[in-house]
Amino acid sequence: MIGQESVCCPGLAAAPLDEDHAADLAKVFKALGDPVRLRLMSMIASRGEGGEVCVCELTPAFDLSQPTISHHLKLLRQAGLIDCERRGTWVYYWALPDVLEGIAAFLTTSRTAGVGA
Amino acid sequence: MIGQESVCCPGLAAAPLDEDHAADLAKVFKALGDPVRLRLMSMIASRGEGGEVCVCELTPAFDLSQPTISHHLKLLRQAGLIDCERRGTWVYYWALPDVLEGIAAFLTTSRTAGVGA
DNA sequence: CTCTTGTTTCGACATTCCTCTATGTTGACG
DNA sequence: CGTCAACATAGAGGAATGTCGAAACAAGAG
Numbered sequence: 001m002i003g004q005e006s007v008c009c010p011g012l013a014a015a016p017l018d019e020d021h022a023a024d025l026a027k028v029f030k031a032l033g034d035p036v037r038l039r040l041m042s043m044i045a046s047r048g049e050g051g052e053v054c055v056c057e058l059t060p061a062f063d064l065s066q067p068t069i070s071h072h073l074k075l076l077r078q079a080g081l082i083d084c085e086r087r088g089t090w091v092y093y094w095a096l097p098d099v100l101e102g103i104a105a106f107l108t109t110s111r112t113a114g115v116g117a
Numbered sequence: 118m119i120g121q122e123s124v125c126c127p128g129l130a131a132a133p134l135d136e137d138h139a140a141d142l143a144k145v146f147k148a149l150g151d152p153v154r155l156r157l158m159s160m161i162a163s164r165g166e167g168g169e170v171c172v173c174e175l176t177p178a179f180d181l182s183q184p185t186i187s188h189h190l191k192l193l194r195q196a197g198l199i200d201c202e203r204r205g206t207w208v209y210y211w212a213l214p215d216v217l218e219g220i221a222a223f224l225t226t227s228r229t230a231g232v233g234a
Numbered sequence: 235c236t237c238t239t240g241t242t243t244c245g246a247c248a249t250t251c252c253t254c255t256a257t258g259t260t261g262a263c264g
Numbered sequence: 265c266g267t268c269a270a271c272a273t274a275g276a277g278g279a280a281t282g283t284c285g286a287a288a289c290a291a292g293a294g
Contacts (some may be wrong), residue, residue, distance in 0.1 A: 013162035013212070016178075022152040022159070030150030034252085035139040038146070042139070045130035055271065061133075068253055070272055089261060089270055095130070100224055107221035151282085172241065185283055187242055206240055206291055 011109030028103055031079035036062060037072045044082055045095040052092040128226030145220055148196035153179060154189045161199055162212040169209040 010021055017025070032038055043061065044053050059069045073093060076082045081100060084093045127138055134142070149155055160178065161170050176186045190210060193199045198217060201210045 012159050012217070013165070015159075016163055017156050017159040019152065019156070022155045026150055026152040026155050029146050029155070033143050033147030033150040035136065035143040036252090038139045038143050039134050039136070042129050042132075042134040046133055048130070059271095064252095065254060066271075067255085067273080071252080074272085086260075086271085091271060100129070104221050104224040107217055107224075153282090176241095181282095182284060183241070184243080184285080188282080191242085203241085203290080208241060 010106070012107055014109060025103075025106065028079050028081070028099060031075055031081060034072070036064065036069075037076055040069070040072055041076060041081060041095070044093050045097075045100075047094065050094070052094045054090045054092055056090060058093070127223070129224055131226060142220075142223065145196050145198070145216060148192055148198060151189070153181065153186075154193055157186070157189055158193060158198060158212070161210050162214075162217075164211065167211070169211045171207045171209055173207060175210075 010017060032041065039061070040058060043058060044051075047053055055069070055073070058073075059066050062069060073082070073084070077084065079099065080096060082093050082095055084091050086092075127134060149158065156178070157175060160175060161168075164170055172183075172186070172190070175190075176183050179186060190199070190201070194201065196216065197213060199210050199212055201208050203209075
């Protein structure tokens with residue numbers, strides 16, 4: 001799992017990243033660095049706050065095998081971007097906005113803080 | 118190079134990404150999905166608006182060979198995140214904030230637009 | 235011109251990643 | 265209990281990536 005404080009705190013341009021933070025951040029960016037995972041993330045996040053998506057809705061949207069989609073979902077989950085729950089036969093995924101917001105703050109902080117005036 | 122309009126427009130959670138946008142965005146995330154490149158990007162962006170960094174300052178910060186650093190800088194440049202200029206013996210790099218800001222907007226738009234509330 | 239220094243490019247190799255098929259697990263339904 | 269459907273895991277093959285040393289290139293000094 002990805003530590004939350006390491007995602008939100010320093011700011012890209014606030015100061016040079018140390019190796020630990022860089023490695024931590026890179027995992028999230030790497031998780032988003034694949035077109036399939038980006039589309040999966042978008043499809044899940046499009047459901048909004050309490051929204052969920054069934055895997056049976058995600059899989060047919062791609063020209064990929066079901067295990068491949070399952071694999072990408074696992075990587076997104078390991079990055080802390082989504083979570084899932086089994087309900088009966090089906091498994092539902094939803095977005096965890098914290099890490100995503102942390103990344104966005106990390107990027108925007110880069111151009112506003114630290115450098116200042 | 119990465120098209121600017123495809124980075125800034127849709128919003129991650131505004132609607133499911135189509136393949137073209139996803140492929141375009143994924144290149145940028147992939148460029149940031151390496152600890153070395155993330156640290157390089159941070160070191161360069163830390164210089165602020167008109168700031169520059171010489172390669173000779175970047176290389177000794179890593180336990181990597183100079184060609185490896187040059188390779189990573191090339192990838193960041195191909196992603197549209199930085200640019201460089203040779204001045205005399207040395208080459209100076211600076212950050213191009215547009216793509217970075219576009220990514221940040223793309224991520225934040227995800228949790229504010231479309232969903233409402 | 236030659237030598238030295240800084241940087242990029244070129245091949246090569248080890249590792250990681252994406253995808254597949256095959257198999258396992260979980261729960262619903264007779 | 266047996267079977268079927270949805271999803272996850274395991275293992276393998278091929279492509280992409282990170283790294284290096286060697287070589288090429290650029291620019292200044294002597």
